[in-house]
């Protein structure tokens with residue numbers, strides 16, 4: 001395993017995380033070898049798409065193709081996120097989300113699916129269609145005892161994170177934009193309805209949507225108990241170039257309506273979650289990856305009515 005190729009972005013993320021990250025990177029070949037021994041796996045090629053850990057093709061003891069995911073677990077938040085991902089895979093039972101073959105406290109083994117939608121070079125409308133069809137298969141009730149945050153929790157977290165990141169970056173966009181986002185977060189938290197909440201993926205975009213024969217399944221879930229509109233909002237927040245190329249406010253509304261009508265959802269609620277997701281992702285992208293990454297999200301938000 002000493003020759004295992006770690007993707008550049010995974011290595012960069014590890015090295016940006018001090019001693020804990022360096023140790024994770026140094027221990028990785030040995031950790032993968034130990035997991036492979038434990039689960040009787042033959043290790044193949046590393047997937048290039050991951051950033052939050054190692055994703056590698058394997059073959060299990062029965063010769064079946066599978067995918068081993070070894071996330072970078074550096075702090076309590078990473079462990080929580082990993083536990084939530086396992087919960088989503090379990091609850092989905094292979095519907096709308098990759099089937100879970102095995103898991104423990106440091107890795108998970110998934111059924112091996114096909115390429116993600118962006119590797120297939122689909123048009124944007126086909127990308128949106130693929131992701132919404134996977135989501136429609138995923139959404140299901142969440143039993144009350146299951147430990148997933150609610151849409152209200154997430155809206156409150158987004159409000160805090162938006163305000164804090166805007167301050168850390170010394171105010172990269174106008175104050176009214178941030179105020180508007182925070183007001184909408186309050187509105188979404190208040191409007192959270194436990195009765196209609198479902199299992200929500202939380203990061204359902206094309207890079208997390210892989211082909212499964214003629215259909216599609218999601219990978220890399222965040223895991224929430226929230227509205228379907230919350231899940232659809234990620235598709236509204238992404239793919240900004242086309243929105244910036246025309247009448248942005250109208251194009252955003254059109255996409256919200258298209259997404260809502262595909263899934264029999266409420267377009268205004270998709271729009272509201274999309275707005276707060278967009279401001280939050282824009283600020284976080286600016287902070288961690290630079291202004292070029294964050295600015296398009298914020299420009300779309302500024303033009304949105």
Ligand SMILES: Nc1ncnc2c1ncn2[C@@H]1O[C@H](COP(=O)(O)OP(=O)(O)OP(=O)(O)O)[C@@H](O)[C@H]1O
Nearest residue numbers: 047049050051052053067110112113116207219220
């Ligand atoms: N079960 C699977 N079958 C086939 N391909 C997969 C599978 N799981 C992941 N992949 C591929 O690996 C890529 C990265 O996987 P994943 O999104 O789980 O990694 P990550 O490091 O958590 O990603 P992110 O950068 O979004 O945090 C996906 O875009 C997909 O192409």
Ligand SMILES: [Mg+2]
Nearest residue numbers: 207208219220
């Ligand atoms: Mg991913």
